[in-house]
Amino acid sequence: MATIMAAFPGGKHKALTMSYDDGPAADRRLVSIFNQFGVKGTFHLNSGLMGQDGRIGAEEAAGLYAGHEMSAHTVTHPTLERSPNETLVAEIMEDRKSLERVAGYTVRGMSYPNGSYNRAIKELLPRLGIEYSRVVPSTGNFGMPDDWHEWKPTCHHKQRLMELAESFVESRKSQYLYLMYVWGHSYEFDQDGNWELIEAFCRYVGGRDDIWYATSIEIVWYMQAFERLKFAADCSFVRNPSAQTVWLIANGRTVEVPGGQSVMLD
Template sequence: MGKIMLCFPQGRYKALTMSYDDGVFADRRLVALFNQHGIKGTFHLNSGLFGSSGRLTGEEAAALYEGHEISAHTLTHPTIARCPKELLVHEIMEDRKRLEQLAGYTVRGMSYPNGSYTTQIKKLLPGLGIEYARVVQTTGGFDMPDDWHEWRPTCHHNDRLLDRLQTFLELDRPQYLFLMNVWGHSYEFDGDHNWELIESFCEQAGGVESIWYATNIELVDYMKSFDALKFSAALDVVYNPSAASVWLSVDGAIVEAKGGCQTRLC
């Protein structure tokens, strides 16, 4: 029986994703940095606040975030743990509807506004079409999340970002999967006068062959595709019912299990 392990695309074992909230003017500069260095971001937006002070219009957001992910952040950014569930449903579903009209695809993720959530809210989200939700509490580490509806990122960008990046880059243990997930608000770079921080981060983090650059939802979808794989009893064949490929390490050899296909593993 062979040793079979999940890999990220092309056999990688590291992934980087960026998660930024509110859809503000400073996202223009941040997205330009991401694009320059091949880094992907997820941008959590309040569609009911488009065009208000300091915030992008919906039309600009649709164009600006092309190639990244548009995600929900509720319609008007209330502290949802204090809201009745009827208002919660409205805030999420209306935000999704408006964002989907702009993005042209199904919006399936969110970050909690004001970092506010409860166990009851988490249980409601799958029924509202939300497949992941990012919190503001961080881990300081690079483990994959075990609860997509309480997704704890590695760090806020003001929390030893470059030190953590160096640790991430130096990791050399392909028997594990490592994920670095950075969150924040781009307006903080203006307020803290530290754009050089994220500029340095992007220069060092971008263009690294061993890293998979992904949006939040791409990570969720990839892991679900792995969970959907159908292995034979002898573990010598796998069928991938998903549309997208999944990469596996089989006794150290990288195997691509193509979507919709059956793949022999040995």
């Protein structure tokens, strides 16, 4: 029987994603840094506040965030645990609708405004088309989430960023999938006067051929495609019913499984 392991695109076992909230004007500089070093991010936006108080406006957003992900953060940034269900539904669905008109693609991700959530809110999100949502508490490690609607990042960029980056880059145990997930607000770099921190980080981790640089939704959809794979009982072959190509490690060999095709693994 073949020994099968999931892999990221290209057979890689490490992925990096960045997650930034609220859409402040400082996103312009942050996106420029990401683009310079080939890093990808998800930007969680409040559609009802766009263009106000120094935030990125709707007319600029599609171009600015091109190549990254525009994601929901509710219309007006309420504390969700203190909100009735009617407010929850309206805040999330109207945010999706507005952002989708700007982005031109479906918005299926979110981060919780004010870090506020509970079990009932998590259970509601799939019914509103939200496939993941990021929380604030960080893990300090590089594990994959076991709950997409309570997705814990590795760290805020103020939390041992370069130390964790070095550990991530030096991680060699290919029997694991490693995901480094950094979050924050771009305006914090202005407040703290430390843009050199994120520049140094992206310069260090960017452009490496053993890391998959992805947005949050790209990671979710890729892992969903892996879960939809149909393996033979003896794992001698696999069929991929999805449109998305999935990569595996089979008996130590990197195997590409294109969408809609069957591939021998033995």
